[in-house]
Amino acid sequence: MLCWGSMAAGQLGLGCLEGAVWEPRCSLAFSGRGLKEVACGQQHSLFLLHDGSVYTCGSNSCGQLGHEKARGTPELVGALDAQKIAAVSCGQAHSVAVNEQGQVFTWGAGSGGQLGLGTAEEAVRVPRLIKKLYEHRISQVMCGNQHCVALSKDGQIFTWGQNSHGQLGLGKGKPCSLSPQPLKSLSGIPLAQITAGGDHSFALSLSGAVFGWGKNSAGQLGLNDEQDRAVPCHIKFLRTQKVVYICCGEEHTAALTKDGGLFTFGDGSQGQLGHDSTNNEALPRRVLELMGSEVSQVACGSHHTLAFVPSSGMVYAFGCNSKGQLGTGTRENAQSPQPVSHREQPHTHEKCTISKIHCGGDHNFLLYCSEESSVAPEDFRVINHTKSISVINQENLDTWRVRLLESTDSSTTNDIILLFSSTACWNASFLDQSDDGHFKTNPKVPGIDLKSVRLLFETLMKPAFSRLLEQATKSFESLLIPQLPCSPPDVEAMRIYLILSECPALQDSKNYISLTIPLALAILRLDTNPSKVLDNWWSLVDCSVFSRLVEMYKSIVVFLLTGGKAVLIPVFLESYINATLKLLEKLHKVNLKAQHVEYNQFYIPDITSLVDIQEDYLKWFLSKAEIKMRSPALQSSVTLCAYPFILNAQAKTTMLQTDAELQMQV
Known part of the structure; x- marks a missing residue:
């Protein structure tokens, strides 16, 4: 380490x-002991x-070292002995x-x-567990001066600490939050990384979608102004x-791009x-x-x-140098x-390669290893x-299936339900990798590979995966679908549809x-804009995908008209028929532009045998004329004639004949 x-x-x-060290100096504190990160x-x-x-x-002014030993040389935090730690982070004076x-x-x-312990103690000198996050598997935590941001495996963000500039993203309400709060405004977006600055x-x-919040007095959010933001x-x-x-x-903020470009602001x-x-x-401006x-x-x-x-093995530095940083x-x-x-650098006795750089307030560390060790330098552009967040793929399905077979422990089932009911995990799982297609995600491009979605569901339908399919279906029914918002925070949160x-x-x-x-x-x-996005995406899918959607919702209309009365009370039956017809209407409008299927594929041939078209048309005609019928049989609000695209020639003929008779009567 340097x-x-x-x-x-x-x-x-x-x-x-x-004082200060003005040039990189070798530190042998962990020589040969396998230093992972700083x-x-x-x-x-x-x-x-x-x-x-x-x-x-x-400095141990507030107990941030977690021990009371000499502060000038690294000492073990004994209170964490029972834990195998996977990641560390530091704020101004907390750890x-x-x-x-x-x-x-x-x-x-x-x-x-x-x-995040629920109290505002001046100093806590021994590591303590945040109980409020115990149920969530946290994969990243980053600290600002006096606030923290955490990302869980199922894609949720939690924030806590000081909120003087809106750095918690929870709105302007509280000056601080003593325990972790979920940041719901980004839910459903498949996140790769979180990070924190002083107060942003x-x-x-x-x-590649970037969301910022908090202090912006110098433009550190990259939004072309200097107004603080209390929400992402x-x-x-x-x-x-x-x-x-x-x-x-x-x-200040720095952003690294896939092609190795650096933007700062x-x-x-x-x-x-x-x-x-x-x-x-x-x-954001590129460092030329x-x-x-x-x-x-x-x-x-x-x-x-x-x-x-x-390529050159060089580290470049710029900015303040008052302490030799x-x-x-x-x-x-x-x-x-x-x-x-x-x-x-100890190049004199052996060839070395840099593996990772770390910065603090006014100090830095550089980890390196000998070339013989064949450890490649870390590349921050590659997702760790x-x-x-967890993805739902073939490999994980196999692992979960085995875990379900071997374990009677409810925590396994809970883990699986948590991931299956996470919109963010589903949205992260099928990215279009061809030519980095998913980076092009926008209101016209969903950025996912629907073939891999199909393959995964085919696996889930196999008998060996029946328990997993059951968990997935339960998760969809009780958690995922009921929580879908009217206004998703970003197009990436819409892949779930x-x-x-x-x-x-x-x-x-x-x-x-x-x-x-x-x-x-x-x-x-869905609100108007996200609804349009989905229409755009539907107009781009394969004809077979679109055709399957149309057939599925047509079958539901028939199902509701035949067996619906037996299983549903009338008010639900009506609203369900209504919703299904409205969805078919949405698909029909998309098809007028995209022409995925012939217009007659929307016909529901069984309609004439299931519904009295004359009566249905009369009901529609009268509802248009705002004449209320006394007969309760004709009171229901669903009229199929309002959706003429589902009626075949026979049904339309009946409809026109009925109309002619009505016009004469009127």
Whole structure:
């Protein structure tokens, strides 16, 4: 490990030295012990080893080290001995660790509620479990100065701590939240990453949609203004850039794209944006000096930025250098990327490759390993599946099937139900990988591969997977479909409508009342814009997919007209027939433009034998004329004649004859 920058509080772990380290210096604290990652706060550092143990050093003013030993050298946090820790993060003066089961432990400064323990204690000196998150498997936690953002395996975001600038994304209400609150406004979006700056936060979707909220006084949200935001806002400027990673400093933000481009925005007063100026940027702007090379890692300190270019093996630094945090060997700030000095790297005795860069307030760590170890440098552009949300794929179905067979433990079933009922997990599971198609997701492109959806459902329909299918059906019925919102937060949250309509269970008449009609009702509840998006997507699907949808909802009309009276009370029967016909009408309108199927495919031939067309037309005619019938038999509000596209020639002839008679009578 190499380290440089401020060591005023012992945060570099080099002993009780004071002042600053101006060039990268070798630290042997964990030599040969398998260092996995480092997290840096304002003046303290956490080190996570591959064996799951955690060491800390630096300032312990609020108990953020989790032990009372000497602060200048890394010491073991003994209170976490029983845990195998998988990830660590630091705020200004608090620390967080997540174990392999996804449980979260916090310690350090807590006056702003940033520990999520339900209290606002000045200092908690020993790691404590956040009980409120116990039921959720957390895969990522990121800390701002005094707030935290967490992402669970089933795609939910939780926030807690200080909310002075709206950094929790929960609206303007409370000044702080002492325990984790779900951030519902992003639900359904398949998220790849969350991150936090001083007082601002970001979430990034798997297809490159970026959402920011919180403090924006320097334009650090990239929204082309300086207004704080108390709820997540879509940064439209970055939508087409294929953003795959984001990190934040005190008041600036850096975004890395799939092709290795680096965009920075926000506070530029110390040169930390790398644009050869000290101006703030309210819109994301590409760092031109790095344009010829692909950046694969980026990290932000309070007022400086590091970027790693793997082709040359060089780390570049820009921004504030008052504590040596740039490591360039000079003492001046840098307004454009400067190479970090390599003098101290132990190239003399063995060839080394850089594996990962980490930034703190005013200090940095660089992990490296010998070339012989064949460990490739980390690439932040590649999704780390252990830290992202769960997907529903063939491999996971096999694992879950075995777990269900082997275990009688209810937690296995609960895990599976949680994922099957998560819109975000379904939306994340079938991305169109051909030519990065899913990055093109927009109101006209769903960005998913419907063939892989079909294959997965085919697997689920096999006898060996019957228990899993049962869990999936239950999850759809009781949790997923009832929770579908009228106004999804982003187009990526809408893939679920295409995915669900591929599920063969919806075509089984025993699920019409519990699944297929509720899905139609959810689609009809959509606001105008999302409803148009779904129409656009339907007009792009294969003819066979569209045809299957039409046939499915036609069968439901027949089912309701034949057996519906026996199983449903009249008011439900009516609203269900109504919903099914309205959905067919929506499909019919799409078909007028897209011409997926012949117009006569919408005909329901059985109609003439199931319904008295004369009576139905009379009812429709009178409802148009607003004449109320005394006969209760004619009181119901559903009239099939209002949907002439389902009537074949015979039915239409009857209808026209009835109309002629009526006109004469009138």
